Amino acid sequence: MSDVDKIPYVVTGSRIQVNVVTLDTYVEQNRIKKVNLIKIDSEGLEFDILLGAKRCIELLRPDFIQIEMNWHQLYRGHSLKDFTELLPNYSMFQLTPSGMMSRKADEPLSNLFLYSNFVFARKALL
Numbered sequence: 001m002s003d004v005d006k007i008p009y010v011v012t013g014s015r016i017q018v019n020v021v022t023l024d025t026y027v028e029q030n031r032i033k034k035v036n037l038i039k040i041d042s043e044g045l046e047f048d049i050l051l052g053a054k055r056c057i058e059l060l061r062p063d064f065i066q067i068e069m070n071w072h073q074l075y076r077g078h079s080l081k082d083f084t085e086l087l088p089n090y091s092m093f094q095l096t097p098s099g100m101m102s103r104k105a106d107e108p109l110s111n112l113f114l115y116s117n118f119v120f121a122r123k124a125l126l
Helices: 023-029 046-051 054-060 071-076 080-086
Strands: 037-040 064-069 090-096 099-102 116-122
Touching: 023 054, 037 046, 046 054, 046 064, 046 071, 046 080, 080 090, 080 116
Parallel strands: 037 064
Antiparallel strands: 064 116, 090 099, 090 116
């Protein structure tokens, strides 16, 4: 059983294989010089994608990185603290209907594993 099969609201059917490359590889191969925003909604693979974007993030310093936090993260063993440790030069905000709310990763109420979108803003912008 895969992680996604453990989530009660996800109905899985067929599976297909796809080729993937890391963001670091894509940026290098395409000679990308500037990245303003990285938006990731990969149903639990956000942390892995960020690991594959470490060089891009360090060198190109995107202004914002957006992720979705849901049950997938819980089953894969990742918390917001893991993300903040991976992104030390960024401040974390939760996207809410009334705007971006500053959050602290070590506060239990920030670690909601249900349809939560977070933006990491480069600290130099704030």
